Amino acid sequence: MTRPDRICVGAIAGSFGVQGEVRLKSFCADPEAIADYGPLWTEDGTRSFTVKLTRASVSGGVGARLSGVATKEQADALKGVQLFADRDRLPSLPDDEFYHADLIGLTAQDTGGVTLGTVRAVHNHGAGDMLEILGPGTKSALLVPFTLAVVPTVDLAARRIVVDMPEGLE
Known part of the structure; x- marks a missing residue:
């Protein structure tokens, strides 16, 4: 169950290469800002990841390294996992915008x-x-x-x- 103080900021779209990199689909206005809001959490809150961007705009996402993910198999196993940031790490929105x-x-x-x-x-x-x-x-x-x-x-x-x-x- 997602905690109400966390917002979904992206999802793991798959692996990239053979060294454990992932392709992130970012839901942020600036796709690369997803790395600024870490650590990012799985929906159930059992795992967290620090994010280091490795390449910009890869097939509709950004390339990244996630802490604890070192192989292609580990990256493949995370495909489809949504990533959540603590709300207090996100920017405030203008009055006419909403998460x-x-x-x-x-x-x-x-x-x-x-x-x-x-x-x-x-x-x-x-x-x-x-x-x-x-x-x-x-x-x-x-x-x-x-x-x-x-x-x-x-x-x-x-x-x-x-x-x-x-x-x-x-």
Whole structure:
């Protein structure tokens, strides 16, 4: 179980070479900043790694050495592992930006105060963030663009967002 004071900053995409290097998929605005937030932890918190970048931009990621990983086999075994940084090691965000982890679990309400559901995930497939909202008793999720026009209010203290549903998504 992920601790709430940790944020996912990347994932191990695979090995690179034969000396235990890994290819990291960085979720940071500056991909190379992932090395600044260490130590990085596995999701369950049982392992931590210091990160030393070895090469920039390798097949959609960055090349790195992780402490305790010395062989290609060890690096291969970590493929797919998500890496988490302690929140207090990350930069503060402007008022209109949010870590995905802070949005997940918020109650989504329409502009009239009717509950639409709970934010289950935040997706980005290249055209901007989309919030996945799952309503009570529904089998399929509602996907809404995470823009100021569609989500004019994010109230982290009250654990809710307000969604002004675009025509056609209702």
